[in-house]
Amino acid sequence: MIVRAARPLLAGLLVVAAATACDSAGAAGGTGAVPTPRTAADLTLPFDAYDLSAEEREAVDKARFLMLAHCTRTFGVELKPVTAPAPIRRGRSADHVGWLGDLQVEKYGYAGPPQRLAVNYTGYTVSDEQHAVIAGRRRAFHGKAVPAGGCMGQVAELLNQGSLELLGGRAARVNEENDLEVLADEASEAASTDPRRREAERAWSACMRDVGFDYADTGAAVGDPRWANTAKDDQSPEPRGTTAEIATATADAACRLSTNYYGARQAAYRDSQQRIIAANQARLDRIKIINRTQLTNARRFLAGDLVMA
Structure with missing residues (x-):
């Protein structure tokens, strides 16, 4: 038995060491003002407008899994979600800017609070043969015709219901919303070369030395x-x-705040994301429509107002 993902796993958490409150940005850097974030609510980035919040994403993931399970059940395949440690609920951009403010480092260190076990609706356990039905790699399973695109295709059609006109008559591709992660990777790569990154690390390192810790x-x-x-x-x-x-973690968190490490990092991501948006506006507009449509349909499904055939 193997564990499959109900939707493609997102790109790993992007941890780009960021930049400091350096007003002079080089050619690779941005030119916008450096913010001074003090709470997770301050950690906004341009891509937020095209994405879902953690709570909204959970609703879509749960609905997608339950729809998928409904489809596979008609072929005699019972999907069961995986139970796994639940991630700590953090701000949408907390990992991008290296935010430690919600990990309670003064009590737990870098690992943060103990994670509780919870149902993970982005994974399930099936055999390779059963996955062929889910992905539509077989025309029939146990004598029953498999829908085009498999159960995944059927679920995508239901989640994207009502989006065709909003998308100008060009239907959403399966998992097209995950293109946002591809663009986020591009923005993160650009942010990693922002000259404010090196300045941020130097300022942070000097602060740590002042309180007795030697880290580069x-x-x-x-x-x-x-x-x-x-x-x-x-x-x-x-x-x-x-x-x-x-x-160490307590001193680290204090130095990130006092040197405005978070602000410089946020500025690096903000400026790189703004450049990506300018070059991909139409693509991102589609992603936003798809995400909002899927959220609406997921909520309807979970409330019993939208049913699968």
């Missing part, structure tokens, strides 16, 4: 081998929440 950059602190777990630690993970880790 934020990644070195988070990835300190005394507490950072790697693949080789699966059988014997490093202890978390130690006195040393908590002291």
Whole structure:
């Protein structure tokens, strides 16, 4: 048995070491003012206008899974969602800017609060043969015709119901909304070369030295081998929440605030995303329509007002 994703897994969390409150941005950097975020609510980025919030995404994921399970059940395939540690609920752009404010580092260190087990509607367990029905790789299964595009195609059609006219008569591709992650990757790559990034790390490192910690950059602190777990630690993970880790993480969080590390990082992402938007406006407008349509239909389905045939 293998675990499949109910929708393609999003690109990994993009952690680009960012920039500081440096007014002079080089050729690769932006020219906008550097913000001074103090709470997660301040961490807004241009792509937010085209995406769903965490709560909205959860509703769509749950509806998509339940629709998929309904379809596969007609072929004798029972889907069961995976139970996994629930991610810590964070601001939409918290990972982009390296935000530590909601991890309670002064109590738990970099790992944040213990994660509770919860139903994960983006995964399920099936065999390769059963997945062929889901993805539409077979014309028939156990003597029953498989719909075009498989159960995934049928679910996408229902979630995108009502979007055709809004999209100018060109139907949404299956998972077209995930193109936002491709564009986000492009923006993140550009942000990683923003000259404010190096200045941010230097300012942060100097702040840490002033309080007794010697790290070249934020990644070195988070990835300190005394507490950072790697693949080789699966059988014997490093202890978390130690006195040393908590002291380091607490100083780290304070230095990120005092040097406006977050603001510089946010500015780097903001400016790179604005350039991506300018070059891909029509594509992003479609993504926004698809996301909002899917959210509307997901809510209708979960409320019992939209049913599958």
